[in-house]
Amino acid sequence: MRLSLEPIWPFNRPPRNPGALAVALSLTLTAFPAFSADVSPIERTPSAQTGKALYEQACAFCHGIGGQGDGPDAFYLGPYSAPRPRDLTSGEYKFRSTPSGSLPTDDDLLRTLTVGIPGYMPSFQSLSDMDRRHLVAYLKTLSPAFQEGKAQSLPLPPGPIPATPESIQQGRALYVALDCMTCHSEQVNSPEGLLTQGKLKDRRGLTLHPRDLTNLTSYKNGHSPSDIARTILTGLDGSPMASYLEALEPHPEQVWHLVNYILSLSSP
Amino acid sequence: MIHPPPFSPTFLVPFLFLSTLIGGTTFFWTSQAQAIPAFSRKYQVTCTVCHTRVPRLNRTGERFLENGYQLPGTEDGGSTSKRKLGDVTLDEVTHYLGVRLRGTPLRTFHSDTHHAGNSKNQTEFTFPEIFSLFAAGTATNNVGFFVELESNMEESATAVERGFVTFNNLGKHDLAHLRVGRFDPSAFSSYATLRQHFEVIPEDTVDNGSFLPPTINRISLTPAAFSAKFSGLYDRRGNAILPTATSLFHAASEIGIDLHGRPFGNWFFYQVGVLNGANEPFGDSNKAKDWYVHTRIDLAQSNYFSANISGFGYFGRHNAKVQNMTDVNWNRYGLSANFRYHMIDLYGAFAIDRITNLPDALKASFDRTATGLTVEANVLATDRFLIGLRYDHLDAGGDRTLRTSHSLIALMAKFYWRSNIAFFLRDDVNLRDAQGGRNPERNFRNAFVIGADLAF
Numbered sequence: 134m135r136l137s138l139e140p141i142w143p144f145n146r147p148p149r150n151p152g153a154l155a156v157a158l159s160l161t162l163t164a165f166p167a168f169s170a171d172v173s174p175i176e177r178t179p180s181a182q183t184g185k186a187l188y189e190q191a192c193a194f195c196h197g198i199g200g201q202g203d204g205p206d207a208f209y210l211g212p213y214s215a216p217r218p219r220d221l222t223s224g225e226y227k228f229r230s231t232p233s234g235s236l237p238t239d240d241d242l243l244r245t246l247t248v249g250i251p252g253y254m255p256s257f258q259s260l261s262d263m264d265r266r267h268l269v270a271y272l273k274t275l276s277p278a279f280q281e282g283k284a285q286s287l288p289l290p291p292g293p294i295p296a297t298p299e300s301i302q303q304g305r306a307l308y309v310a311l312d313c314m315t316c317h318s319e320q321v322n323s324p325e326g327l328l329t330q331g332k333l334k335d336r337r338g339l340t341l342h343p344r345d346l347t348n349l350t351s352y353k354n355g356h357s358p359s360d361i362a363r364t365i366l367t368g369l370d371g372s373p374m375a376s377y378l379e380a381l382e383p384h385p386e387q388v389w390h391l392v393n394y395i396l397s398l399s400s401p
Numbered sequence: 402m403i404h405p406p407p408f409s410p411t412f413l414v415p416f417l418f419l420s421t422l423i424g425g426t427t428f429f430w431t432s433q434a435q436a437i438p439a440f441s442r443k444y445q446v447t448c449t450v451c452h453t454r455v456p457r458l459n460r461t462g463e464r465f466l467e468n469g470y471q472l473p474g475t476e477d478g479g480s481t482s483k484r485k486l487g488d489v490t491l492d493e494v495t496h497y498l499g500v501r502l503r504g505t506p507l508r509t510f511h512s513d514t515h516h517a518g519n520s521k522n523q524t525e526f527t528f529p530e531i532f533s534l535f536a537a538g539t540a541t542n543n544v545g546f547f548v549e550l551e552s553n554m555e556e557s558a559t560a561v562e563r564g565f566v567t568f569n570n571l572g573k574h575d576l577a578h579l580r581v582g583r584f585d586p587s588a589f590s591s592y593a594t595l596r597q598h599f600e601v602i603p604e605d606t607v608d609n610g611s612f613l614p615p616t617i618n619r620i621s622l623t624p625a626a627f628s629a630k631f632s633g634l635y636d637r638r639g640n641a642i643l644p645t646a647t648s649l650f651h652a653a654s655e656i657g658i659d660l661h662g663r664p665f666g667n668w669f670f671y672q673v674g675v676l677n678g679a680n681e682p683f684g685d686s687n688k689a690k691d692w693y694v695h696t697r698i699d700l701a702q703s704n705y706f707s708a709n710i711s712g713f714g715y716f717g718r719h720n721a722k723v724q725n726m727t728d729v730n731w732n733r734y735g736l737s738a739n740f741r742y743h744m745i746d747l748y749g750a751f752a753i754d755r756i757t758n759l760p761d762a763l764k765a766s767f768d769r770t771a772t773g774l775t776v777e778a779n780v781l782a783t784d785r786f787l788i789g790l791r792y793d794h795l796d797a798g799g800d801r802t803l804r805t806s807h808s809l810i811a812l813m814a815k816f817y818w819r820s821n822i823a824f825f826l827r828d829d830v831n832l833r834d835a836q837g838g839r840n841p842e843r844n845f846r847n848a849f850v851i852g853a854d855l856a857f
Contacts (some may be wrong), residue, residue, distance in 0.1 A: 189667060190575070194448075194460040198702040206459040210449050211786050226540030255444040259477035338682050347827030351447075 161343035173357065179263070183270025188263055196221055200275035215334075215341040215372075217255055224278030225336070227369040230352050233376035238286055241268045250353045287367060287378070290381040293358035296393040304394025305385060312378055316343040316373065336371040349399040361392045439535065440465075443482050443496035443735055444472070448820040453736045453746055453779070454787055455821055455856060456596040458697075460707060465475050467589060467661065467670075469545030469569035469578060470538050478542035489539075497538035505602065505852035509816050510619055513835035513844045520846070523619075529853055530554040533562070534645030543569040547584075555603065555691045564656045580674075586693060587627075587651050589661060591711040592737040592750040594627050594651045598779060598789045599827065600738055602850060604643060611639030611726055614803055617841040620645050620849060621807070622829050624748035625773035625793040626735065627651035633767060633800030634731070634756075635722045637686045641722040642721060642742050644797055644804070644842070649678075649754075650715040655684070660697075670697040677721055678720045689718035710738040721756075723763055724800070729756045749776035754798065771798030789813035797842070805842040808832040821856045 189198065195205040201220035211217045219226065227276045228245050229237040246265045249256035255267060273279040294300060308314065316333065333341045349356045365388055368376030379389055438455075448455050450549030451462030459464065464473035483490045509524045511554060528551060537547040545567040552559040558833040587594045593749055604621035612635055623645045634642040647653055657676030663669060671694075678691025684843040695713040713735055719728040735752035756769040791811040797804040811830055815825040837844040 187474055190464075191472065193667075193702050194464070194473065197704075201703065203703050203705050204460075205459050205702055205705065205741060206450075206453075208705040209459055209781070210447075210452045210783050212744060249445070252447050253450065255446050255450065255472055255477070256481060257472065258481040259472055259475035259479070364592050 135309060146192070150247050171238060177331050179266040179270035181267070181270040181274050183264075184267035185274075187260070187268050189270050191260070191335070192268070195254075200272075210253065212250045212367065213339070215337070215339040218254075220271055221275045223371075224276040225372055229284070229367050229368060229370070230286040230368040232365055232378065233368040233370055235284040236278055236282065238268050238284055238352060239266075239273075241273055245249075248355065251351050252353070254375055287363075289359060289362055292362065292386060293391040293392060294386075296396065300390045300393045303387070303395050304390035304392070304397075307381075307391045308394055310390075311377060317346050318343075335373075341372060346395055349396070358389070358392050358396065361395055362388045365391060408442070411584075425750070436446075439495065439497055439499035439537065440470070441681065441821075442776075443538070452820075453816075454598075454781065454817060455823065455854070456601065457746070457779075458593075458596060460702075463589065467578060467663075468541060468575075469567035469571065470547075471543070474574075476543050476574065476604060478544065480537040480539075480542065492538050497536055497855065499535040499537070499856060500856070501531075501533040501535065501856040502529050503531050503533075503600065503852065503854040505600070505850040507851040508528075508602070509849045510845070511847040512619065512841075512848055513837070515702065529855075534818050540566075545569060560807070575663040577660055577662040577664075580661075583654045583772070584658045584659060585652065586655055586657075586659065586674055586695075586715075587713075589670060589697065590695065590713065590737050590750075591697060591724050591739040591773070591836055592624075592626070592748045592777075593625075594647055594653055597624070598751070598787070598815060598825075599624075599791050600852065600854070601814060602645070602829075602848065604645060606643065608641075610721070612726060613641075614643045614800070615643070616839070617643070620807075620841050620845050622811070623647055624651075624750070624775035624777075624791070625795040625807075625809075626752040626775040626793065628773055630732075630752075630771035630795060630797055630804035631753045631756065631799030632797060632805075633724055634729075635724070635726075636724060639722070639726075644795070644799070649691070649720075649731065650695070650713055650735075651715065651733075653806075657690075667702070668699050670699065672696070678717055691715065691717045691720055703720070705744075706742045708738070710736065712736050716719055723756075723767065724780070725760060725762065727760045727763075731755075732757065744781040746779040746781075747777070750777075756798070762845075766801050768798040768801055768804060771804075772796045785816040785817045787817070788812075789815065793828045795842070805840050806833070806838070807842040807845070823854045825852050826850070827852070 161294045166289045193204055195210065195218040196202055197207065202218040202220035204218060216340045224236060226241070229235065229241050231241070233238060239397060243265055246257045246268060290380045326382045331340055333343060344352060352360065354360055354369065366385065367377045368374055378385065407671040409421045438448065440451065441571040449467055451458060453459045455664050461473060465471070471477065479492070480490060482496060483492050494562070505526065506527055506529060509522065511520060511522050518662060532552045534550045535548070541543045542839045547748050548564045549562045550559070561583065563583050563585060565580050568579040571579060585595050602622040604617060605619040607616040607618065609615055614633065621643065622646040627647045629644050629646045629648040632644050636642055642648065654680065655676040657674055659672065659674035661672035662669065673694050675690050675692045677685040677687065679685055679687035693713060695711060695717040697709055697711040699707070699709040701707050717731040717732040718826045719730065721729050721731045723729055731754065733752050733754045737748070737750035739748040751774045752772065754771045759767060759769055775791065777789065779787055779789045781787050793809045808831070809829055811827060811829040813825055813827040815823050817823045827850045831843070831845050831847070833843055835846065
C-alpha cells in the first residue's frame with residue numbers, strides 16, 4: 134500500500150513505510166498515561182483555579198463563561214419556557230438544604246453536581262470526587278454572596294416515618310390545607326392543577342411547568358423521602374415553589390406525612 | 402418567452418398556509434416535550450441538552466461527539482451509568498441502541514423539461530423510506546464506538562453507513578482523539594454534512610453505462626458547498642459521480658483514520674485525517690490515499706451567543722476519473738462558519754473544488770474549477786416550531802457541454818411534536834431561468850415536500 138501525500142507532503146519523497154509510521158504514532162500517543170481522570174495524590178484541598186479549568190470544559194456551554202446562565206447552549210435548553218441554566222452569579226440556588234433565601238452549602242452544590250438534575254443537567258459523577266470539589270470551590274467564586282457568609286443546613290425533623298394509610302391520609306389533608314393542588318393537582322391526570330400551567334413564571338419571567346408529582350424520577354431535587362422533605366421545607370428559590378417551613382410550624386415532623394402522600398401519588 | 406415565476410404560487414400558498422397553521426397551533430400547545438433517544442435515556446436529560454433541535458448539535462453535543470461519547474470535560478467512559486455484571490461492566494441496551502425513521506411521504510416536483518412553457522409536474526406518495534439502527538456509546542474509559550445500519554427503501558439498499566471506534570484523550574485531556582473506521586470527515590466542522598435540518602432529497606437518474614453521463618431526470622437537493630460540483634467525473638469503476646453528490650471532505654462516510662483535538666483550550670480545534678478516498682462504496686481500488694486538514698476557531702461563550710469559523714483543505718490523489726478513463730486528482734478547499742444568537746442559528750459554507758492532473762486532451766473541454774456556496778438560517782420561533790431558509794449557489798465545473806450552474810432557495814417549517822419527533826414542510830425553488838433540453842439543474846423549477854423525522 135502506498136500512502137501518497139502529494140502535493141503538500143513537505144519532504145522530497147513520501148515516507149518509506151507509512152503504515153509503520155502511523156502505528157508508531159498511535160503507540161506513542163497511547164503510551165501517555167492519559168486513560169485516567171484520577172486526581173493527583175498531592176491534591177488534597179479544593180482549588181478554584183483547577184475548578185475554573187473544569188468549568189470551562191464541562192459547564193460553560195450552558196452556564197456561560199461568566200456563570201450568568203447565558204452560555205451558547207442556554208437558550209435552546211429553555212427557549213421560551215423554563216428552565217434555563219442557573220445564573221451562578223446571583224447567589225440564588227434552587228437546590229439547597231438551607232433556609233429559603235440562603236446560600237447553599239458546599240455539600241448542596243456537590244450533591245447537584247453528583248446526581249445532576251433529571252431532564253436538564255447530567256450527573257457529573259463521571260468526574261472524580263476531588264474534581265467536583267474543585268468545581269464547587271470555583272462556583273463559589275462566581276457570586277460575591279459566598280464571601281459574605283456561610284449557610285447552615287436546616288436539620289430535617291426525625292424521620293422518615295412508615296407510610297401507613299393513616300399517615301398518607303394525614304398527608305393528603307396537609308396537601309389540601311397547604312393548597313398544593315393549585316399547582317400540582319391532586320389526582321393523576323386531573324386537569325385541576327393544570328389550570329395554573331402557563332401562568333407560573335420563574336425569576337426570568339419564563340413560563341414554568343409545575344412538577345408532575347406522579348412521575349417520581351422527574352423530581353429535580355431528588356425523589357428520596359429526605360429529598361422531598363428538604364424540598365418542601367426549603368422551597369426552590371427563584372421559582373413559585375415556596376418554603377413550607379413556617380406553614381408546618383410548630384410541628385415540622387408533619388412533613389413526613391406529606392412526603393408519604395406525595396410518594397403514594399406515583400405508587401403503582 | 403414566458404418563464405414561470407421562481408416562487409410558484411402553486412406551492413407557496415399551501416406552504417404558507419400550513420406553516421401558519423402549525424405555527425399557530427404551537428402557540429397554544431405548551432405541554433412539556435419528552436426526550437427518549439438512547440443518550441437521553443443514558444444521561445436522563447432532554448434532547449436539547451445536546452441539540453439546538455434534533456438533529457443539529459449544540460456546543461455541548463459537539464464536545465460530547467469530539468470526546469468519544471463522554472460528557473465534555475470527563476473521561477469515565479460513561480461508566481457511571483453502566484451496570485456491573487460480575488467482573489464485566491455493561492451499558493444497558495436501551496442506553497446505546499437507537500432507531501430513526503425518516504422520509505418524505507409527499508413530494509411534488511415541477512420542472513420545465515423541454516423549454517419554458519412546457520412544464521411537467523410529478524407527485525409522489527411514499528412511505529417513510531429511511532430506517533436507521535444506531536449503536537453508540539463507550540466500551541470503556543476513552544474508548545467509544547458508533548455503528549449506523551441504514552436501510553434506504555427507495556434505493557433498495559441496506560448498508561453500514563458509518564461504523565468507527567474512537568480512542569480519546571490521548572496524551573492529555575482533549576489533546577488528541579483518534580477515529581478509525583467509516584466516518585463522516587466533516588462531523589466537527591462549523592457546518593457538518595450530516596445533521597441537517599434540510600434532508601438531502603435524492604435525485605432521479607437513469608444509468609447509461611460505464612464512463613457515460615447518466616440521464617438526470619431530477620437533480621438531488623444537496624447543499625452546493627458539499628456537492629461534487631463537476632459534470633463528467635466518474636469513480637474508479639466508471640460510475641458517474643453526480644454533480645450534486647456529497648463528496649470528499651463532505652462525504653457522508655469514508656473509510657480512514659482521523660485525529661482531532663483541542664490542545665490549547667476551547668478556542669482552537671484541529672483535525673487531520675487520511676481516507677481511502679476512492680469515491681467507492683466498497684473496496685479501495687485506489688491505492689493512493691486522500692488526506693485532509695481542518696481547523697476551527699470557536700469564539701464567545703456568553704450572552705447566548707457563540708461563533709465559530711472553520712477552514713479545511715482536502716487533497717485527493719487519483720480519486721476520480723474523467724471520460725477517457727484517466728485518473729485525476731480532485732481537491733477541495735473551503736471555509737464554513739456558524740453564528741448563534743438567541744433563537745437564530747446562522748451557518749454556511751463555501752468550497753472551491755479543483756481538478757489537477759487533467760489530461761491535455763481534455764483541458765479545453767473541461768472546466769477544472771467549481772465552487773459552491775450554501776448559507777442557512779434557522780429561527781426557533783416557539784419551543785416547538787422552527788423555520789429554516791437555505792440558499793445554494795453552484796458554479797459548476799467539468800465537461801463544458803454538460804455542466805450547468807444553479808441557484809436554489811429553500812424554505813422549511815418544522816414542527817417538533819416531541820423533541821425527538823418532527824414533521825416538516827419544505828419548498829425548494831430554482832432562482833435561475835429554465836433553459837430547456839437536457840439541462841436538469843436549470844429545468845428543475847420547484848419541489849414541495851412533506852416529511853417526518855422520528856428518533857427513539
